[in-house]
Amino acid sequence: MRLVRLLPPPVLQSAPRMASPQPSPQPRLTLFDLPLDVITLPATLDRLGEWMFRAPRAPHTVVTLNPEFIVQSRTHPEFVQAIQEADLVTADGVGIVWAARQLHGREVPRAPGYDIVKGLMERHGADLRVFFLGAKPGVAEQAAQNAVRDYGIQVAGVHHGYFDLPEDRRVAELVGSSQAHLVLTGMGAGRQETFNQYWRQVLGAPVIIGCGGVIDVFAGTADLAPAWTRKLGVEFIWRVGLDRRRWNRAPRLAQFVRLVQAEKRRAGGR
Ligand code: UDP
Secondary structure, eight states: OOOSSSSSSSHHHHHHOOOOOOSSSEEEETTEEEEEOOOOOHHHHHHHHHHHHOSSSSOOEEEEEEEHHHHTTTTTTTHHHHTTSSSEEEEEESHHHHHHHHHOOOOOOOOOOHHHHHHHHHHHHHOOOEEEEETTHHHHHHHHHHHHHHHOEEEEEOOOOOOOOGGGGHHEEEEEEEEEEEEEEETTHHHHHHHHEEEEEHHOOSEEEOTTTTTHHHHHSOOOOOOHHHHOOOHHHHHHHOOGGGGGHHHHHHHHHHHHHHHHHHTTTO
């Protein structure tokens, strides 16, 4: 996985230091060294609306945590750091809800990435300037056109997600000059979170969210999981089961279950 440079090259040493996140007003749990905010979808939309339209303009990063992030981050310290430094970390699906129940005995509501992005577009419509960053060339343009048609949002800019690390600064500056309220970064798990966190001051937008395949869904190049799976929070069954390209991810989900069970045993034995 290509995330972010391990050692910052000299030019990046002058990159603005990331501000430490403000304390969250909602309770925060810890899952495998990663934070998880106990926050509902409507409260998430309120909070992001506050950052975009009412608070003094300052960058905030949002992570929608899923089991693959937990498995992947265990071997990628920079991914862990990006999640730890995020301003808001929501539960993307039922896997995280289950883990929180197992390890903390807490019910954590879900606030999935797609629902957050759609909810913001529905709430703020023409007031919202969105930058679509990610997916294959042409897809972000299509997603932006569809979002204008369906929600009347303003498009701050578009850029595909297939660029190499030396181009990060150029792309971050392009986004930073767009005056977006909302930056959707869909460049794959890990890469999108580390990019967002490392460049947050340059990106500058009040809400910068890593959103996986959401740009493809808006573009119509990937289907949204059926409503029943989303309602139950088990989209991964549909995604992994029916999409041949995702079959290699099933072992990671099994690994996640084993990790949670081992952690539960360990905590029980203390
Ligand atoms: N993607 C990208 N750049 C990359 C890798 C992936 O823009 O270098 C995009 C990909 O086209 C898709 C999104 O990131 O739109 C999510 O990709 P994928 O489902 O492979 O990643 P996941 O987040 O599920 O690991």
